[in-house]
Amino acid sequence: MQIYLPIAELSVNAFIILGMGGAVGFLSGMFGVGGGFLMTPLLIFSGIPPAVAVATEANQVVGSSLSGALAHWRRGAVDIKMGLVLLVGGVIGSFAGVALFAKLRSLGQVDLLISLSYVLFLGIIGGLMLIESVRVIWRNRTGKKISFRKPGQHNWIHGLPFKMRFRQSKLYISVIPPIIIGVIVGILAAIMGVGGGFIMVPAMIYLLRMPTNVVVGTSLFQIVFVTGLVTVLHASQNQTVDAVLALLLLIGGVIGAQFGARASQKFSGENLRALLAIMVLAVCIRIALGLLIEPDELFSITSLGRH
Amino acid sequence: MNVHAYILKLLGICVMVSTLSMLPLQSLQAEELVTDLSDHLVAIESNFTGTEILLFGAVEADSARIRALPRDIVVVVRGPNEQLVVRRKERRAGIWMNAKAETFTKVPSYYAVVSTRALNLIADDTVLSRHEIGLNRLKLNEKRDKTSNTEANFKTSLVRLKAKDGLYHEVPDGVTFLGDTLFRAKISIPANVQVGYYTTEVFLFRDGKVIHAQTSPLYINKSGFERFIFNLAHRQSLLYGILAVAFALFAGWLASILLRRR
Numbered sequence: 001m002q003i004y005l006p007i008a009e010l011s012v013n014a015f016i017i018l019g020m021g022g023a024v025g026f027l028s029g030m031f032g033v034g035g036g037f038l039m040t041p042l043l044i045f046s047g048i049p050p051a052v053a054v055a056t057e058a059n060q061v062v063g064s065s066l067s068g069a070l071a072h073w074r075r076g077a078v079d080i081k082m083g084l085v086l087l088v089g090g091v092i093g094s095f096a097g098v099a100l101f102a103k104l105r106s107l108g109q110v111d112l113l114i115s116l117s118y119v120l121f122l123g124i125i126g127g128l129m130l131i132e133s134v135r136v137i138w139r140n141r142t143g144k145k146i147s148f149r150k151p152g153q154h155n156w157i158h159g160l161p162f163k164m165r166f167r168q169s170k171l172y173i174s175v176i177p178p179i180i181i182g183v184i185v186g187i188l189a190a191i192m193g194v195g196g197g198f199i200m201v202p203a204m205i206y207l208l209r210m211p212t213n214v215v216v217g218t219s220l221f222q223i224v225f226v227t228g229l230v231t232v233l234h235a236s237q238n239q240t241v242d243a244v245l246a247l248l249l250l251i252g253g254v255i256g257a258q259f260g261a262r263a264s265q266k267f268s269g270e271n272l273r274a275l276l277a278i279m280v281l282a283v284c285i286r287i288a289l290g291l292l293i294e295p296d297e298l299f300s301i302t303s304l305g306r307h
Numbered sequence: 308m309n310v311h312a313y314i315l316k317l318l319g320i321c322v323m324v325s326t327l328s329m330l331p332l333q334s335l336q337a338e339e340l341v342t343d344l345s346d347h348l349v350a351i352e353s354n355f356t357g358t359e360i361l362l363f364g365a366v367e368a369d370s371a372r373i374r375a376l377p378r379d380i381v382v383v384v385r386g387p388n389e390q391l392v393v394r395r396k397e398r399r400a401g402i403w404m405n406a407k408a409e410t411f412t413k414v415p416s417y418y419a420v421v422s423t424r425a426l427n428l429i430a431d432d433t434v435l436s437r438h439e440i441g442l443n444r445l446k447l448n449e450k451r452d453k454t455s456n457t458e459a460n461f462k463t464s465l466v467r468l469k470a471k472d473g474l475y476h477e478v479p480d481g482v483t484f485l486g487d488t489l490f491r492a493k494i495s496i497p498a499n500v501q502v503g504y505y506t507t508e509v510f511l512f513r514d515g516k517v518i519h520a521q522t523s524p525l526y527i528n529k530s531g532f533e534r535f536i537f538n539l540a541h542r543q544s545l546l547y548g549i550l551a552v553a554f555a556l557f558a559g560w561l562a563s564i565l566l567r568r569r
Contacts (some may be wrong), residue, residue, distance in 0.1 A: 006536040009499060055347050066559030067566070108394045108405040116402075228552045235548025239540050243551040244533070250555060254562040291402045298397075300405070301462035303388040303416075 007242035008052045014248060020046070021060075021252020028064070028253070029260025030267075031276045032216075034223070035062050036194035037125075041118060041248065041283050050111045051101075052242055055234035057193030059246035061227040064253050065195055065220045072217025079168040079214045082178060082220040086200070089179035090226035091187020098233040101191055108302065112291075117192050119288045125198050126280030133273040140270065157207060169210045169218075177207055181221065189230045195223035195236060338378075339367045340521045342509045347524065349496065352531045357473075357497040360525070362421075365488045366511060379422065379429040379512040380482045382492045383439055384525070386417030386474075387503035391447075393461040393468075409461040413448035415503040417474050420552065421481030421492045430515040438510065442466050442477055473497040502529050 004114040020042055028035030036057050043053035054260045072078055139265045160174035181203045185196035200219045209220070235241040264272065342364030351358055362382055368499040377382060391414045397406035416544045426441050436444045447462060475495065482492040494507075505525040510517050529537075 004498070006533040011498070024433065059555050062552055063555035063557075063559035063562070066556055067563035070563040085431070099412045108392070108408060112402070112404045167415065208466055224556075231552050231555070232545065232548035235551060236545040237541065239544055241540070241548060241551050243536060243540075243547070243554060246555060247558065249560045250562075254558070254566075258566065291404075294398070295396060295402075295403055297468075298395050298459070299468060300394050300396075301465055302392050302394070303466050304392055304410070 003244070003248075005048075005245050007056075007240065008048050008245060010047065012046075012194070012245075017245065018252040021249035022256035023252075024249075024284040025064075025253035025256025026260035026263070027256075027276070027279075029106075029257035029262075030264040031260075031272060032264075033276070034065065034195040035059060035253065037118070037122060037192065037198060038279070038283060039242055039253075039294050040114075041122075041287060041304070042195045043245075044114075045286070048242075048245070049240075050114045051105060051238060051240045052245075054101075054114055054191065054193035055231065055238065055240035056242045056245045056249070058189055058227045058234065059231040059241050059243065060253065061189075061193070061195045062098050062224060062231060063246075063250045064257070065223040065227065067254070069217065069224050072220060075217070077155045077217035078221045079166055079210070079218045080221070082166045082169055082171075082208075082210070082214075085164070085175050085178045086218070086222040087225050088181040089182020089184075090186040090189075091182075091229060092179075092245045093183035093188075094190050094226055094229045094233060095186075096183070097187035098230065098237055100187075100238035101234070102237050108300075113191060115287050115291055117188070119284055121188070121192070121199075122280050122284035122287070126277050126284055129273060130277035130281065133270050133277060136270050137274065145210075154208045155186025166210075167209075168214055171208065171210065173208065181207070184220070184228075186226050186230070189223075189226050190233070193230075195220075195227055197223060314369075328451065336512065338373060338513070338518060340509055340511050340519045341365045341367055341519055342523065344507060345524060348526050348528065350528045350530050351498060351500070352529070353448070357495065357500075360494050360496060361491060362494060362509070363489070363491040364509060364521075366490070367488065375487060379424065380484075380490050380492070381420065381422040381426070381429060381510040381512060382482060382494065383438075383440055383508045383510070384417065384419045384421075384494050384505055385415045386501055386505050386507075387415075388413050389416045389501070390414070391465065391466050395461070395464075405459075409449060411447040411449055411462070411465060413446070414465070415445070416503075417496075417505065418442070418445065418469070418480070419476050419494055421478045421494060423480070423482045423484070423490075425479045426477070429512050430517075434517065436517060438508075440510070442470070442475055472499060474500065475554060496527065500527060502527055503541065 001014045002011050005013050024035045024039045024042065027038060039060065040053050040057045043057065044050050069078070101110060101113070104113050157173060157177050160176050162175050163172055164175050165172050181200060185200050188194055188196045188199065197219050200222070201215055204215045204219065205212060231241055336447055342362060345361035349358060351361060366378060391411045393409050393411065394405040395407045396403045399406060420426070420440055420442070426435055435441050443466070445466070449462065451490065465474055482490055484490045488508070505527055507523050507525050509521045511519040
């Protein structure tokens with residue numbers, strides 16, 4: 001069934017889009033990740049203009065992270081105070097990111113910005129994940145025990161001013177690190193169309209030393225608001241949010257995530273993580289090749305409107 | 308003296324008016340175009356793959372001798388003008404990125420030439436250029452950038468890319484004569500055209516000269532759900548953004564309710 005995407009301005013097969021949403025939803029359900037960092041490149045590969053892919057994916061993440069956030073909320077696994085502090089940074093980052101996006105769009109360099117951000121972040125995340133999971137698999141085979149970090153350890157973060165008490169996270173720390181984390185995540189949401197959980201969750205665990213049970217819920221809580229703001233900003237400044245595409249992706253994603261969550265119970269976590277790492281690196285290499293190999297068509301045209 | 312000058316002036320005007328009116332009259336008596344479009348108002352459903360409009364007409368001649376002479380018809384359809392930037396990728400620090408750019412300020416968003424035979428057989432270049440007939444004779448008001456380079460041919464690339472999108476085309480055998488006087492032309496309009504006022508010019512050529520021409524307007528509109536979304540996103544962009552988020556939130560909430568029940 002062909003459907004015309006009004007903002008991307010092209011006809012696509014609705015079932016292919018639903019299938020893509022389902023496949024990425026399956027992976028995100030399986031691995032417990034947001035999936036935005038896989039969905040946006042997939043949309044770009046299938047011919048959606050990169051600027052539209054990013055803004056639309058932010059719109060989809062609003063919906064998919066809300067259902068996750070609500071589930072954590074019911075279990076009381078959301079540190080609202082920490083979420084709001086992260087959100088302050090997220091708002092600043094979103095405005096900055098969308099402004100940068102609009103500026104580079106007028107210069108014709110936004111596609112490059114998106115591609116470079118993806119190569120950089122997917123490369124780092126995929127590489128680290130692969131190293132980590134290979135190490136764990138290796139240790140499991142040789143029978144050695146993994147040493148976990150000791151909670152309560154102090155680091156340089158505890159020396160910063162403007163301290164605040166976060167009861168649910170059992171922390172008394174400066175608000176500067178969470179705000180900075182929020183800013184970075186807001187910028188990433190604006191220029192990559194991702195929730196940013198893959199940056200925020202490790203940062204909350206290793207830098208802020210938040211207890212792991214509230215990390216995912218708090219991160220999802222912040223993502224709902226940041227991606228919502230990013231969607232509104234992209235819609236009003238760049239007119240690149242395709243609501244029809246976002247809705248199709250959401251439907252596919254919700255269904256896929258259900259199957260993914262069930263499938264994950266049948267596989268070992270470490271093998272799954274290695275698999276995800278390989279996939280992330282494959283996407284990274286594919287985008288990098290697009291930048292390095294001479295394209296077939298060197299010219300492109302962009303309409304600047306009626307004259 | 309004043310009266311004399313006035314009379315002379317009046318006479319002069321009379322002579323001018325009569326000579327002016329005589330020119331079209333003469334050609335009118337020889338041959339005249341009568342054309343019409345199948346539709347002056349074309350509404351495209353956005354999810355539709357495009358449409359075809361039919362132009363039909365007749366060459367009215369006062370004698371059978373003139374009617375039998377060889378003639379050519381050229382139909383030019385132009386969409387509303389837009390401003391376009393053409394960018395060219397170059398390798399910078401090992402990466403292929405947009406480097407050079409050129410802006411064209413008067414680019415028809417749609418342009419089609421449909422004729423009875425190849426344009427270079429109908430008339431010579433100067434005549435065709437004067438009427439901007441043919442893809443390579445379009446004047447696009449090039450605005451040269453500091454970074455631009457004449458060697459890299461931005462204008463031909465613009466025309467090539469527009470043709471690739473189906474928005475520019477030349478059909479050298481698109482006008483068919485049905486007998487001596489009646490002719491018809493098919494003009495294909497793809498789904499990705501801009502909305503607005505289009506012009507349809509019909510030229511009658513004889514011996515490499517334009518002997519009659521006629522212009523008629525055409526309005527292209529788009530309708531349907533997709534068009535509604537497009538208009539909302541561009542005219543009420545803030546409201547559209549808020550609605551898009553609201554829809555996503557509703558879908559997410561609905562999903563969490565449905566999945567909890569299971």
